[in-house]
Amino acid sequence: MELREKILEGRQTTLGNEDPRTLYAMQILARSYRYLGRYQRAMELLGQALEKSQRSLGSKDPGLLSIMHGLATCYRNLGRHQEAMKLLEQVLEARQRTLGSEHPDTLLAMTNLAVSYDDIGRQQEAMGLMEKTLEATQRTLGSEHPDTLGAMYNLALSYSRLGRHQEANELSKKALEARQRILGSEHPHTLDSTKLVAYCNKN
Structure with missing residues (x-):
């Protein structure tokens, strides 16, 4: 974890906060926090990454969609089911349009959206x-x-x-x-x- 924190800090210093490589490092660090059950910290990181990527990446960019998908997972684990559902609906629609309905990433979003629907009845x-x-x-x-x-x-x-x-x-x-x-x-x-x-x- 400490190494990934240092990698992120280094990229922020040398590349800036909105460089795709910096945003990717934020995703990797957030994923590590998710695996440790630290969903609040992961959500904070991904929220920052989403805000920055929306300015620097297009709405269909795979990196942006990956950040949104990860953030939705954090929302669900924190009981914020409506927010998770809304993000997953956006991710699924974008992936169907850009990757096709049978791409593995599309199917993953579809599965998680189904679970999200189940969460809210x-x-x-x-x-x-x-x-x-x-x-x-x-x-x-x-x-x-x-x-x-x-x-x-x-x-x-x-x-x-x-x-x-x-x-x-x-x-x-x-x-x-x-x-x-x-x-x-x-x-x-x-x-x-x-x-x-x-x-x-x-x-």
């Missing part, structure tokens, strides 16, 4: 996005890619929350079987699927 919309994400990952990555299995798990969870228990049960079992085979029975994602299958079996 817009569960039907969350489910619709999760269905689109699963369709796209199956088509582009294959049915047993880890990202596809993650999308499958998310959709099964969404079905369960909406009372669509048979669909949730079938999909969660399919995800669990594949995760056990590919990731192993002790992998955290496999354990998540195991818990979801157990929950679905009760309903």
Whole structure:
């Protein structure tokens, strides 16, 4: 962490606050704070980076969209769900327009927006996005890619929350079987699927 702080300070001194390399260093430092659970500090850094990048980068710039995506993650972890949702809607729209609907970065934004919708009770919309994400990952990555299995798990969870228990049960079992085979029975994602299958079996 100390090294990344020094790198940022050095770039601010030599390159200025709005140089893309300085903004990237701010993102890397903010990501480190996020991993440590220091979301408030990460949010402050990304807020500064967003303000500066809006002046120096175009609205479609991948760096700007990455900053917005990271800031939305901080907002969500801090319980600021409406702000997270609004940022993710902007990111998804821009990435669909510039990268296409099946680019990995677009699908990541779609997944996180679905989770954000779920946070504020817009569960039907969350489910619709999760269905689109699963369709796209199956088509582009294959049915047993880890990202596809993650999308499958998310959709099964969404079905369960909406009372669509048979669909949730079938999909969660399919995800669990594949995760056990590919990731192993002790992998955290496999354990998540195991818990979801157990929950679905009760309903």
